[in-house]
Amino acid sequence: MNKRKLGNSDLWVTELGLGCMSIGTEEKTAREIIETALDEGINYFDTADLYDFGENEKIVGAALKEVREKVFIATKVGNRWKSDRTGWSWDPSKSYIKEAVKQSLKRLNTDYIDLYQLHGGTIEDSIDETIEAFEELKSEGFIRYYGISSIRPNVIREYVKKSHLVSVMMQYSILDRRPEEEVLPMLHEHGISAVTRGPLAKGLLSDKMLEKVSQKGYQDYSQKELLDVLPALKDKLAADRSFTEIALQYNLAHPAVATVIAGASSPEQVRSNARSVRSQPLTEEEITIIKETSKAETYIEHR
Template identity: 30%
Template sequence: MSKQSTEKISKVALGTGGPQVGVQGLGCMGMSEFYGETDEAQARDALDAALEAGVTLFDTADVYGRGANEEFLAPFVAAHRDEITLATKFAIVRSDDPHYRGIRNDRAYIREAVEASLRRLGVDVIDLYYMHRRDPEVPLAESVGAMAELVAEGKVKHLGLSEVTGAELREAHAVHPIAALQSEWSVFSRDVENTAVPAAAELGVAFVPYSPLGRGFLTGAFTNATKELSSNDFRQFMPRFTGENAERNAALLDPIHKVASAHGASLGQIALAWVHQQAEVHGLTVVPIPGTRKRSRVLENTAASRIRLSEEELALLEPIASQVVGPRYADMTFTSAGRE
C-alpha cells in the first residue's frame, strides 16, 4: 500500500546561494550497477517520471559503472539541461579488482576527473560537484582550493562534500562556500547528527541524504541480502543486511509498519517522510536522493514529501537507529563516522 500523486513536489534552495531544486532528488547509481541487473528503458522512464513529478536534482558520480552512469545520463541531460540541477562526484578510484576502492583528493586528480565527467555528461558546466570521499592525507585546503578553481573557471557552479565531519565541513567552507553535504542519513543511520548536521545547519549548507531508504531494507523489499539478492548485488557485502544482523534489523521495522498503516502509506514513504521532517527538527534544508529504476517508485517516493508525521509517530521511530546492529559499511574508514 502506498500513496501516489501527480502533484509536483515543492522547491527549496540548495544551501545558501545554491540553486532552487525539488525538495527530493533522484539518486541514479543503481541505474548502472551495484543493485543487480538493470533495464535501460525502464530506467529512462524513471528519469522522465522524476522530472514530471518536480524532481530537478539528479545525482551521479564518476565511479558509478566506472563512468557508465554519467554516459547513461547524458541524453537525458541534453534534452532537459535548463530544467535540472546536475550533480556528480569525484574521489573514489577503482581498478580491475571489483572490490578495490581507493581515494584521491589531490589537485591534479581533481582537474583530470572534472574534465572526464564533463566529457561523459556532454556538458560545459557541472551544477554541483562533490568530493565523494575524504582522504585525510591530503589537506582540505588543497582539495577545496582546487575545486574552487573549477568554479572560477566556469566548469563547476557549486561545491559539495560527502561523508565529512562537522569540523571538516567548517574547514572546507572557510576556503570556499559549500552548497551541499551528502552523507547517509535515515531512520536506521543517524551518526551524521553528531557533528555534520549541526555544522551544516550553522553554516547554511543543505544536507542531501543518500540511502534514505536504507538501500531498500527500510521498504521491506528484502530481509536477508545473502538469501534474496543476486550475486552481483553489493548489499551482500554490507554487514547490516546479512546473517543474524539482517534478522535482528528486520524486526526493527515494526514501528515503521505501525506508522505506515495509520497513514495508508508504504514503509518506504514513512522512512522518507521521517528524513524530510528532519529539516524542521534540525533547522536546515534537507533534500534526500532515494534511488530507483522504476516510474512507480518515483511517484511513491515523491508523494512521501507530503506526508507529515505527528510528534508521537516521530517518538515511536526515534529509538530505531540505536538498536541497529552492524555498521553501514564493512570498512567505515572512509566515512565521517570513521573519523569522529
C-alpha cells in the first residue's frame, strides 16, 4: 500500500488507516480486524481515550504489541468521562492532558504515542495552554507529534498559526465537501496534513447507497436530494468499479490528504477498503463530474 508523509513529521503513513472506534469490545473479533489491517499493509491505527471508556486503547495496544516499532498509533485527548460514565465533559487544560497521556500510555502498553490529537476544541479554549502541554509532552518523549481533530476553521487557523502540529483530522467526503474551500488549502500551504474520516458518509457512498438513505438526509442534503444525487453519481462514475473506490479515491485526490481513516466492524470491510485504496486514482474528468454533481458547501455552524 502506498504511503504518504504526515505533515512535516518523519512518519510515512499508509493511504488507508484503520479507525478503531468500530472494532468493538469482543477481543477475538477486534484482534482479527486489526490483524487483517496489518496483513493488508496498513500501518496507521487511530483510537481515542473516549472509545469504550478506554477499552479500545487496551485492545489496540495488545493487538499491536508485537509489531509496535512497525506501526503508528494515534490517539486523542480532551473528553473527560464523568465518574458514573453517563457522559463526558470537555477539558483541554494542560494539567488534564499531561495526566491523561499517562493513562493512555498505560492502556496502550507502550512508551510513546506517535500522534497525540486534541479531540475537539472551540475558539474559547485556552489554546496557548493546550499547545504548551503538547510541546512539553513531545520534549519529554511521551509523544512524537501532535495534531487536532476538528472541523472548526477558526480553531484550526489558530493552531496552524501558533503551534507545530503535523495534522488535522476532519470529516471529508463527496457528500461533505466543506473542508475544500478554506481548510484544505490552508493546511496544504503550511505543509500540514489532513487525516480524513467519514469518507463513506455512513455507507451512503458505498454500493448499498440507496439502502442507507434516511428521512433525515445527510449534512446539507435532504432525503430527496440524496435519492437524486447518489444514482446520478453512480451512473456517471461507477460503471466498472465499486462506489467505495470512488469515495476513497476522491479523498486521496486532494494533495493535502495524507491518509483516509475508515472504520471496520469485520475483516472483510478492511479488505474491501484496502482494495479500494489500491485501485486506480480518479481522473481529472471524474473529479470534475463529482464536483459538478455534488454540493460545494462551506462551514456555517462550526466556527
